[in-house]
Amino acid sequence: MRIESDKNQAETGLEQVGFEQLFDAYYDELQHFIFFKSGDTEVAEDIIQDAFLKLWEIRSSVRVDTARALLYTIAANLFSNRYKRMKLNLKLQLTIVEDRTFETPEFEMEIKEFDQKLQRVLSGINENNRTVFLMNRMDQMTYSEIAVNLGISVKAVEKRMKKALEHVRKEIEQKF
Numbered sequence: 001m002r003i004e005s006d007k008n009q010a011e012t013g014l015e016q017v018g019f020e021q022l023f024d025a026y027y028d029e030l031q032h033f034i035f036f037k038s039g040d041t042e043v044a045e046d047i048i049q050d051a052f053l054k055l056w057e058i059r060s061s062v063r064v065d066t067a068r069a070l071l072y073t074i075a076a077n078l079f080s081n082r083y084k085r086m087k088l089n090l091k092l093q094l095t096i097v098e099d100r101t102f103e104t105p106e107f108e109m110e111i112k113e114f115d116q117k118l119q120r121v122l123s124g125i126n127e128n129n130r131t132v133f134l135m136n137r138m139d140q141m142t143y144s145e146i147a148v149n150l151g152i153s154v155k156a157v158e159k160r161m162k163k164a165l166e167h168v169r170k171e172i173e174q175k176f
Contacts, residue, residue: 019059022067023052030075037079047082051075084134091138121171125164132157133164 027048034044051074055062062070092115122130135141135149143157150157 019056022055022064026068026071027052030071033072034075034079037076038083043079043082047075047078050078054078080131084131084138087138088134121168124171125167129160129164129167132160133168136161 030048030051031044034047035041038044038047051071054074055067055071122134125133131150132146135146136143141149143154143161146157147154
């Protein structure tokens with residue numbers, strides 16, 4: 001379903017068109033899009049509701065003719081952020097559980113400090129570069145797979161990875 005609009009309406013903010021009409025037009029479509037990525041109906045619904053909330057917050061600056069694309073971008077970014085956070089938490093939890101038998105209290109404290117420093121370093125990387133870095137290092141994806149997933153060229157993946165690694169190296173040299 002598409003929202004019908006004339007040229008003048010397309011150039012006005014969402015508050016003039018009716019947010020409810022936009023919600024009704026795109027909710028199911030976006031929910032299916034995120035469900036396809038996540039495989040979880042509840043996660044998809046949460047993400048779509050968050051996406052509409054973000055759109056509501058900036059409704060006065062959004063043009064009607066770009067609202068659909070913006071919703072897809074917001075939803076995809078929210079899913080990506082949630083997926084990365086879940087993946088990182090899972091990997092850290094598995095590492096901690098596997099190594100629990102060999103840990104001393106001092107070792108546990110060092111691990112926690114290192115994890116905090118690593119989180120700060122990773123949070124300082126540009127979002128696009130961090131996404132590529134985590135997909136490669138955490139998900140073990142090849143540059144080609146990352147390029148397909150993100151809809152960019154392999155060269156762009158290589159460039160983003162290079163920048164992410166440069167940032168990590170620089171920060172590690174300074175902080176460790």
